[in-house]
Amino acid sequence: MRHGVDGERLWARLMAMAEIGATSGGGSCRQALSDMDEAGRKLFLGWCEARGYRVRKDRVGNLFVRRPGSDPAATPVLIGSHLDTQPTGGRFDGVLGVLAGLEVLETLDDRTVETDRPIDLCVWTNEEGCRFQPAMMGSGVACGLLDLETTLAARDGGGITLADEINRHGYDGEPMPGLPDADCYIELHIEQGPILEAEAKTIGVVTGGQGIRWYEISVVGEETHAGPVPMALRKDPVPMLMHVIGLVQAIGRTDEAARCTIGKIELSPGAINVVPGRADMTVDLRHPDKAVLDKMHQRFMDGLDALRQGHAEIDLQGRLTWHSPVIAFDRVLIEAVRTSARERGLTHRDIVSGAGHDAFNLARRVPTTMIFVPCRDGVSHNPREYAAPADVAAGASVLLDVALARARAMIPLAGEFATPA
Amino acid sequence: MRHGVDGERLWARLMAMAEIGATSGGGSCRQALSDMDEAGRKLFLGWCEARGYRVRKDRVGNLFVRRPGSDPAATPVLIGSHLDTQPTGGRFDGVLGVLAGLEVLETLDDRTVETDRPIDLCVWTNEEGCRFQPAMMGSGVACGLLDLETTLAARDGGGITLADEINRHGYDGEPMPGLPDADCYIELHIEQGPILEAEAKTIGVVTGGQGIRWYEISVVGEETHAGPVPMALRKDPVPMLMHVIGLVQAIGRTDEAARCTIGKIELSPGAINVVPGRADMTVDLRHPDKAVLDKMHQRFMDGLDALRQGHAEIDLQGRLTWHSPVIAFDRVLIEAVRTSARERGLTHRDIVSGAGHDAFNLARRVPTTMIFVPCRDGVSHNPREYAAPADVAAGASVLLDVALARARAMIPLAGEFATPA
Missing domain, CATH: 3.30.70.360 (Alpha-Beta Plaits)
Structure with missing residues (x-):
């Protein structure tokens, strides 16, 4: 069997993160830029700092955690997701993609694997859009799809602006790096739907988004x-x-x-x-x-x-x-996910994302794809949201394969950006 | 023409009361036991004190303003309504019955009319039920239909109890007098529906309630x-x-x-x-x-x-x-309203009350009736709520007639209480 990520470490961190803003019923509430969201980010940053990764923050609070590559001229491979939740959020939506991304960086370190390209683990601000609108805000600004000043002026139901919270948490001290000139973006996520579970497939090869x-x-x-x-x-x-x-x-x-x-x-x-x-x-x-x-x-x-x-x-x-818009992901990256699943002996099927994701914004700028794993009863945005440890580890290992293949530049890219519909 | 109340004084007071808690669009917001409700009561009590009327308050903040009678053994005639409003309240719902009641007392004083029975003008707490539930709370407690302790424990949406507000406004200092052993209860109110206006009738002879x-x-x-x-x-x-x-x-x-x-x-x-x-x-x-x-x-x-x-x-x-319950009002009082309207040359028709009123609670304890006047477009619980000055004065004069007739004991009562359905 191929080496993969450390599934136990990943699971332990998912459970530790869920304690931040824990709600009755086993869920989490970390609405974007709230004290609980900030506490979750601090826990995450503590893990990053323990491994010595350099972290940059932009003007809307997006975080970029870098594992350097050996080629100083090479553009980074981006992976990641978000740490904020719905008010009635679960333990996996977004968090899985971020902590699996950290797992990718650490697994490469643990095995002293050197890559040509750097790998940037991205944590996007306010994917959920429940406190500040619109959703997928941080990636939208980073990709130049949302205006920065308009976004900073967004108000929550209590009249607090995004800028107020950005300032309060100290994200305004650095200039905005914007989206790095990147090679590609890959995001692991729970399906948030019932299809993979119903068909007993471990990996969803995501071909695009609704x-x-x-x-x-x-x-x-x-x-x-x-x-x-x-x-x-x-x-x-x-x-x-x-x-x-x-x-x-x-x-x-x-x-x-x-x-x-x-x-x-x-x-x-x-x-x-x-x-x-x-x-x-x-x-x-x-x-x-x-x-x-x-x-x-x-x-x-x-x-x-x-x-x-x-x-x-x-x-x-x-x-x-x-x-x-309707999103079509990058054909080469899609095939890389399919190949990884096949080589690891994981059951898989093509699937279209029903939910919106930061990857939809990224797909309008760089070659992008997503990997889905099943979640129980298709339930998400709910304390009952659950993904099995084995599926979580399998998804993170596929993420590792695709990121590693790109960071070593072993697969050619289609060279086509996703076409916004 | 028969003498009636001072329509101009009554109108001026309705407009003055509407300034307390005035809302855009010309309405008023004085939710039960709020600061605005209390300010409205203070304005009203100032008018009562200027005429030297004795005011009693009970444990839920009901007010009883007495004009004494000559027979020390006679039970009082009760008239009145409420001063609290919906959040989007108008200028007439409830307020009309209270200020017309004050007008009855003052008109009798102005004309030095002596009555056998005292007349008690009642201001019932929290008729509307929008802040504390249930509605018609003050009259419900006074009539023994609601338990006092349960009522005092009622909470508004912000968690404040009725008892908190009762204490804050100083209504807890006196023992609860309860409903006085009374002769009858008569309440003037706007129709809050479109029927009188549509048929061009000035007086609604209310036969009961839905x-x-x-x-x-x-x-x-x-x-x-x-x-x-x-x-x-x-x-x-x-x-x-x-x-x-x-x-x-x-x-x-x-x-x-x-x-x-x-x-x-x-x-x-x-x-x-x-x-x-x-x-x-x-x-x-x-x-x-x-x-x-x-x-x-x-x-x-x-x-x-x-x-x-x-x-x-x-x-x-x-x-x-x-x-x-479905309420049937007292047959003799209903006939007294009809007689007053006829003798004053006012157009009138029988009508059933679609709204709930404190009179419904009173009707389960003492002979009761109501008098309606038209309101424009049938609109109530809305800043657009409006009743014409002439109709307001006509309704108050009918209230005067019926109260005076009962206070002098010139009409026999049916001796039947309304039967709860």
Whole structure:
């Protein structure tokens, strides 16, 4: 059998990191740039410093941990992920990619393997987007897809800006290095879906990512008392909410690869005995094929138009607030993942990422791919999120293989960047 | 024409009170026992003290302002309403009944009219129920329908107890007088519905009140990431929410007098890219006929059962959390309102109260009735809430007539208490 990473060390660190911001039920809450996120980063940086790795920080708090290569002119191989979590986060989402990346660096050191290229382990700030919007913020800024000043001005629900937190944690002292001129980017992640587990595959060879579109829907009627006004005379936004839910569900049924989610609903003023004057909701549409996603978008807009015309008493508005294009990963890197899995005797299948990842931003700048491992019941963003130790170690070893192959420059790259859809 | 109240003085005071907790759009926010509510009470008490009326306060902050009668053995006529508002309250809901009551006392003084019975003007604490639950709290305790200690332990959304606020405002110094042994209770209020305005009637002769039932519905599925999990494998509570909205709307269409409202919906964790694990909603069902309301309740429970059986992957729970029975007001007092309107040449019609009122609690203890005046567009619990000065004065004069007739003991009472349904 081929040598791999130290699975026990990796597992112990995953469990140690989970204690930072531990929640009942076994999950973690380390929302981006909170005290808990910062504590998690300090734990991680302690491990890096113990091995003497040089760490750089940029203006949005992205961390770059370098294991040097022997060729001073060679561009680095980037690996990594994120340490922040959802409020109801688990122990593996993001954290696995970062700690497996550290495991890659240390395994090379433990075996005194010299590489031509340096390897930079990246920790991206605010991948989750639950506290500060948009998601995948740190990699977005690093890749030049988000404006730095606009990003620093983003506010959380309590009115605190990203800049406030960046300053508080001392990330503003150094100039922004930006994305290093890099050879490629490879990210290991849990699948966050049920497919690998259902088919008993250890490795997901990720060929690309779904396009994502986010919408805000507002339904404005007229607030009134719950008792006196007859149903027929009300301008109640709630029945319209029902129609919009139905529309979104119908779009989700048109194609097996479609994903449609309503994650937030708010009624105003939100009192048991008041017919709400307003309802707000979010909609998240995803599909791996741009043409189908375009059709879903059009069907959604047309559906809202039809609802609007059928209910003149209600003001229904829907607008696209953010999108992430359909992503195709680098063909050579994809093949390198497939080869590693095959050579290690690991079951594997091609898979499309349903979730958004920092790798989607990187893919617009450098050759990129991802490696997935199964997670139990497909559950993620939840304290129940779980990946088996053997799968975690297998994924980290595939990451090691692909990073090492690139850092030694043994596989040619397709030379094609992923094409944003 | 018969003498009535001083409409200009009453209007000026309504406008002065509206400045306390004034909100943009012309409304007021004086949630129960907040600083603004207390400031409104102080303004009111200043007016009472200027006329030398004795004021008593009970353990939940109800105020009783007495104009004495000549017969020391006679029980008082109670009039009144409340000064607290919804967060998005208007200038008339509750306030009208209190300030018109003060106008009754002062008009009798201005004209040096002596009555046999004392008249007690009541200001009930926390009628609205938006900050502390349940609604109609002060009158509920006074009428022995709510337990005092349980009520004092009620907490607002920030964890502050009613007792904290009672102590802070100094209402805990005196023993609780309870509801005085009273002759009757009469409350003037805006209709909070569109019927009087639509039919161009000045006085609503209120014959009783709708029964009200409140429910909490929880829908528990499984939280997961918005991208990877196929629609068919999700345990998403949102489609179930759609079915429950549809059920509630269908119940609202079965009978013209039915009122069905969903005032609150909350998705947890409530993030744009997370399939929620849980949805919570409130339902408010009302009808003036107990038999029909019972049928609506049964239909709702049966509907939830059917939904539950059709969606085994989702845990759907619904429970009745509070109810207010169908109320029939006192026949003699109702006739006294009708007589006053007729003799004053005011257009009037019988009407059922769609909203809950402190009068519903009082009706379970003493002969009770209400007088309604129109409000523009039927809008209430909203800054746009408006009643015309002439209608406000007309309603106050009818209140004067009925209170005066009872305080002089010129009309016999039916001797029947309202029967809780």
